[in-house]
Amino acid sequence: EAQVTQNPRYLITVTGKKLTVTCSQNMNHEYMSWYRQDPGLGLRQIYYSMNVEVTDKGDVPEGYKVSRKEKRNFPLILESPSPNQTSLYFCASSFQGGGGSNQPQHFGDGTRLSIL
Amino acid sequence: QKEVEQNSGPLSVPEGAIASLNCTYSDRGSQSFFWYRQYSGKSPELIMSIYSNGDKEDGRFTAQLNKASQYVSLLIRDSQPSDSATYLCAVNGAGSYQLTFGKGTKLSVIP
Numbered sequence: 652e653a654q655v656t657q658n659p660r661y662l663i664t665v666t667g668k669k670l671t672v673t674c675s676q677n678m679n680h681e682y683m684s685w686y687r688q689d690p691g692l693g694l695r696q697i698y699y700s701m702n703v704e705v706t707d708k709g710d711v712p713e714g715y716k717v718s719r720k721e722k723r724n725f726p727l728i729l730e731s732p733s734p735n736q737t738s739l740y741f742c743a744s745s746f747q748g749g750g751g752s753n754q755p756q757h758f759g760d761g762t763r764l765s766i767l
Numbered sequence: 768q769k770e771v772e773q774n775s776g777p778l779s780v781p782e783g784a785i786a787s788l789n790c791t792y793s794d795r796g797s798q799s800f801f802w803y804r805q806y807s808g809k810s811p812e813l814i815m816s817i818y819s820n821g822d823k824e825d826g827r828f829t830a831q832l833n834k835a836s837q838y839v840s841l842l843i844r845d846s847q848p849s850d851s852a853t854y855l856c857a858v859n860g861a862g863s864y865q866l867t868f869g870k871g872t873k874l875s876v877i878p
Contacts, residue, residue: 682864693870694811694855701864709865741810755801756866758810 653678657742657759664732665767672727672762674742682745683725684709684756685717687738694741700725732766739763769794771858773869781877786843788872790856793837799859800832800839805871806852815841846876 655676664670676683684699686709696709700719714736716728725744729736740763743756770793780786788802799818803811817823817830817839829842839858843850856869 684866686868691870694868696865696867699864707864710867755813755816758812761810 653757655742655744655757655759657740657762659762660760661763663765663767666733667731670729670732670764672729672740672742672764674725674727674759675723676725676742676744676757677723678744678746678757679722680744680746680757681722682747682756683719684743685715685725685727686741686743687711687736688741688761689738697727697740729764732764734766737764737766769797769858769860769865769867771856771867771869773854773856773872775870776873777875778872779875779877780846782846782848784846786846786850786874786876788841788843788854788856788874789838790840790858790869791838792856792858792867794858794860794867795834795837797834797837797858797860800830801857801859801866802828802830802839802841803855803857803868804852805855811855843874846874848876848878850874851876 658673685697686694695711698717700706742759745756772791802815804814805811815830817832823830827844831840853871853873855871
């Protein structure tokens with residue numbers, strides 16, 4: 652089954668404790684992306700990756716890091732989480748990036764992070 | 768900053784009616800346009816994509832694109848209570864790897 656898998660689904664943690672949210676896709680997609688969704692602000696892109704070892708900032712990258720060492724994995728790292736990073740996070744993948752491609756993005760089920 | 772604007776709603780329509788959802792975008796160079804549906808607590812799922820001016824129909828859904836006016840719309844015919852969800856408009860710029868989302872319109876279909 653084609654899918655994007657995020658872990659954990661839920662996490663409550665404290666300010667400053669480093670955490671990683673994993674994302675894995677089994678569709679051999681080149682493009683992967685992280686979004687956060689907040690009430691009244693919609694989905695905002697954090698980082699995206701066009702391929703292995705190629706990443707770029709989205710609209711709200713501050714406080715986050717990513718890496719793309721393998722095609723299937725795209726972890727999101729919060730080195731020193733703060734309460735303003737409490738949010739619902741989605742990972743997504745597609746065969747190619749946007750810009751003229753006809754490939755829609757497939758989303759994971761989401762990770763709800765609470766930073767106390 | 769590329770912007771995608773949607774009315775937040777809620778938009779309430781009776782069952783069986785046509786629901787009309789609208790979206791405007793700021794980047795005139797945008798080339799790809801998508802409508803996603805998101806049920807409460809769930810991830811977005813793609814329901815329509817459109818790339819050229821005009822209408823595109825898929826079952827009860829019709830997407831309409833007018834690049835000159837920089838708007839894209841989604842019509843849902845014979846609306847059902849199961850269509851009650853938040854609808855997200857998303858736009859890709861030319862040569863861009865970024866997908867910019869609107870804040871979504873919440874649709875409520877009243878039985």
